[in-house]
Amino acid sequence: MVIRNFVDMKANKSMEHTSTLNIPVTGMSCAGCAASVEQSIADLPGVNEALVNYASQTLKVTYQPDFVKPESLKQAVQDAGYDLILDEVNGLEKQQEIQRDAYVSLKRRLIFAVILTIPIAILGMFMMDLPYANFIMLALSTPVLFIFGRSFFANAFKQALHLRANMDTLVALSTGTAFLFSTFNTFYPEFWHRRGLHPHVYFEAAAVVIVSIMLGKVLEAGAKANTATAIKKLMGLQPRTLIVLDESGEREIPLSEVQLGAVVLVKPGQQIPVDGALRQGSSYVDESMITGEPVPVLKSVGSQVFAGTINQKGSFQMVATKVGAETTLAQIIKLVQEAQGSKAPIQKLVDKVASVFVPVVLGVAALTLLVWLLLGGVNATTQGLMATVTVLVIACPCALGLATPTALMVGIGKGAAQGILIKDAEALELGVKVNTLIFDKTGTITQGEPVVSTLHYFEHSKPLAAELNQILLSLEQQSEHPLAAAVVKHLQSSTNGVIDLKDFESITGKGVVGSHNGRKYFVGNAALLSSNNISIGDKIEAQASLLQDGAKTLIYFADEEQVLAIATIEDKIKASSAEAIKQLNRSHIEVVMLTGDNEHTAAAVALKVGIKHFKANMLPEDKAAFVKQLQGQGKVVGMIGDGINDSQALATADLSIAMGKGSDIAIDVAGMTLMSSDLMHVPKALKLSRITVKTIRQNLFWAFIYNLIGIPIAAGILYPAFGFMLNPMIAGAAMALSSVSVVANSLRLKYISL
Structure with missing residues (x-):
């Protein structure tokens, strides 16, 4: 959904006519992607500010419409390999549909990739000498990389076109290099035999890397599958039509056509369509969606009512004072959307480090090859190429890609088990x-939920308490007052049915009256008793004050002569x-x-x-x-x-x-x-947050420390002193071990007590 908000920037004439858009973005898979989208928009002439929220997948852009149009924004983002949805009405729904389809497709591709990778791993680790093993692994790994894992290569290519690099770049380069190197060794093994070296292949490393990173993306996408639909549900509080009264009588019109000053009829049970003031009638209105308070509010002539609130039992006429985007509900919708679309205060640590890590690894790989070519001696080319491949294989961010999602999967699972x-x-x-x-x-x-905390009969009425309970229940069952439901619920299980009352009357703002056996009974506030000349008395008033503390509401039950009982109603802590x-x-x-x-x-x-x-x-x-x-x-x-x-x-x-x-x-x-409504879950949630984030940071530490140690060794730093060259097969095993250690560390979360 696109929100337009024209802002008058009087302090700067160059920004006098600016527009702000919140636009759904599609195609982003990491915070690096968000940075690319942000940069592609920020570089456009006429754009004052561009902020991309990766969590909500939205772009907030402030621009000068005299210099740049929304279509130009869309084209710039498309050129960067992503897209914007410029549909003002159905943009949010379209974005959610695209995300759901992408998630289903990713899961399907992961399943097929796993099916093919299992036999590749078995052949590569345990059956290397099987006839035609290399050709079998080549045939199986080709679809894993270039069909099921094609998105890594496609995204890396798009980034390269704009001279940028992200995690997809490193995945594509490492797996692509390992695959090409292994393919060459499969078809031309004699190239290495003539030089006294064994032609290793690394099809299993390339396939396992692709599957591991895809798994991480599925876990992350799964956590985001239920994209917030807060704005859509808020908008659901607005009725599509309303009834207006004019010289031609009642007319039902679309909400968008109502004008200021229109007389609107609101019937029982209906949502109030616009903000306004009561012109005729009275009713209780449930304003809990505005105030949060459970007790509906009495509305009479002159009272203010708000769009989205619910009329309870009475009909009334109101005059529209705020319509459209000016209503209280519309303002809530706008503020919620702006808050959700704002820039996230904390970026993921892995993406921050990755922005430096990727180009550094590429530089190290290139430098490794160059140094070996210059200083490597007789076998400089072969050893340099081998060292370069080893660097790219060992530096592949498999553990880095799993560090966050695995900890999240275990932490979120543990949290779900705790509610x-x-x-x-x-x-x-x-x-x-x-x-x-x-x-x-x-x-x-x-x-x-209001409940009766005390129902106290005074000494003179206690002998008749059973019969009086029936009368009280019968009166409150017919009452429209919201607190009456609490009394009814309190009495239903302990009272022997209801009785027929005569001359029942509901007095707005005071209470109810009814007759039984020729005697009148009253239930309500002190004003009801006062208007019927029923004295409360100092003794009863003192008792009432004793029973009623600050968080309770007091109700009197009386006959024609005296107060029979008092009830206190509270919303219990x-x-x-x-x-x-x-x-x-x-x-x-x-x-x-x-x-x-x-x-x-x-x-x-x-x-x-x-x-x-x-x-x-x-x-x-x-x-x-x-x-x-x-x-x-x-x-x-x-x-x-x-x-x-x-x-x-x-x-x-x-x-x-x-x-x-x-x-x-x-x-x-x-x-x-x-x-659960148990607030003890709040400190538990914060503790779960602490231990899960601690685990993520531990995972990232081990993933990076592994690279800091492994990459120099892979490049051949130990060769001059010890003649040691890291075999790419060992590099592949080390890479797998780093992933296993990350997963194992994440699984520890299962056994930590909250």
């Missing part, structure tokens, strides 16, 4: 550096919240709570769970702004939430963690998802 789903390596890397964690309150620290926060504090991680709830309730919850810093009455944009404020102070921020209202802050935070029982949008935006 911790990790989206990508970036989330793991960031988990190590997080020093500030922000918690949403409702549904994260608390259960997110999860049993694990306090201990989880205690552990985080012990780890020197600053914990902050943000909530859309009021200051009094927020303070009570924060006190109970041991949180020192909190902010109440926070809207979605307030939460996101607070995250940016902390980041501006140099803090690495983690955000934990469960609702649509948290999606902006989740997308803005360095590390986002969603509760698995929360909304789909929160889960899609998040880098980690906790499938």
Whole structure:
């Protein structure tokens, strides 16, 4: 999906008319590819800034439309070997379809490559003297390299056209050189026999390298298979049509055609299509996707309502005050997309080092051949060529390619077994550096579901408690108030059915009234009792104050004369919240709570769970702004939430963690998802992050130290002093051993306790 945002840059006339595009990119397979795309766009005249996010596969470009057009951007990227999707409506869907097809194709090619490589490896390692063994290996390895592994050679060729090199370049050169060298030895073995040397072949090394790197790519692609569809799901909150009222009556029109000031009819159960103010009627509106709070809000004439929220039981008319891109929901969509498309704060270590490693290895190989030709003596050509091939074989980044995906596979698998789903390596890397964690309150620290914590009958009504429970249940079953459901759930299992009530009435904003056996009964707030001249009394008020602490809502149950009982309703704190926060504090991680709830309730919850810093009455944009404020102070921020209202802050935070029982949008935006509501999984997730990243770094260390030691030996540095030349077969075995050591180190993660 392409987002247009024209910016007036008054400070610089050369940038007065700029446009910003977020465009899906296809064809990238590593961070080096992202750098190539970025550079190809940045070099164009009229482009002010180009940022490529490899994780989200998007390009964010700010350019001057008077000098460059989107089609020119697309052509530049195509010339570099990649592509842009300039479809404003279906771009995201097209990108996901291309990625799915590429993943399926890669898996299929890997399977066929493995089938052919197994007999090659057996022949090359154990049956070298079998008649025609070399020709058999040649026949089997040819499709492995040039059919199933053709993408490495194609990508290396495209990079070479632009005088660039990446991991594909090294894979193609090493395997291609080994293959060509082995093919020559297969057809012309006498060339080496005349010089007293054995014509070794390395078909198995070339095939195993291709399969190993393909395996790494499949593991990485598998981790990214479920590309976030956060924007698509947010857009699903917007109804396609709405009902407007005008002189001709009710008309259903497309959402795109509604105008400011239009009178809109919203029926029970419908999503509110635009932002506006109530003109007629009243209802309760579920605003949890905006505020995160589970209790629907009473709306009456003059009240503000927001697009994407859900009308519950009553119909009302509203006047549209914000439409299209100006609605609160549209702004959330825009901010989430911008956050997801921004430049990743941490690039993968392997890609950073690889950008230097590849050209260095190529230079060493060329230098090896040159030195041998100049100083090698009688057999300079043959030994130089052999040493060059050995350098390229031993330097092949097989272990480097497996270092990250194998650790991720084991770490992510262990996390899944613990109920911790990790989206990508970036989330793991960031988990190590997080020093500030922000918690949403409702549904994260608390259960997110109102329940009756106390139902207290006073002494004068206790003898009739059983019958009064039936009356209370009957009243609340007919009530439209959201808190009534908590009372009904509380009483259903312990009350002997309902009874018929007469003269039932729901009084908006106060409660309900009904009659039984000629006597009126009331359920609601203090205002309901006051309007019916029912005195609460100092004693009952003191008792109510004792039962109601800061995080509870009070409901009165009374007859015509006196208060019979009081009920307190609360959103209970999860049993694990306090201990989880205690552990985080012990780890020197600053914990902050943000909530859309009021200051009094927020303070009570924060006190109970041991949180020192909190902010109440926070809207979605307030939460996101607070995250940016902390980041501006140099803090690495983690955000934990469960609702649509948290999606902006989740997308803005360095590390986002969603509760698995929360909304789909929160889960899609998040880098980690906790499938359990148990907050003890938060410190576990951060520990898993630490040990997995530590393992990745260990793998990369051993992969590179192996090359730092092996490449000079392969080049022949020991030959002048000891007459030792590393056999390419041993180099191939050493390369395989380095891969095995990386995998073995990754498997240790299975046995580490969280």
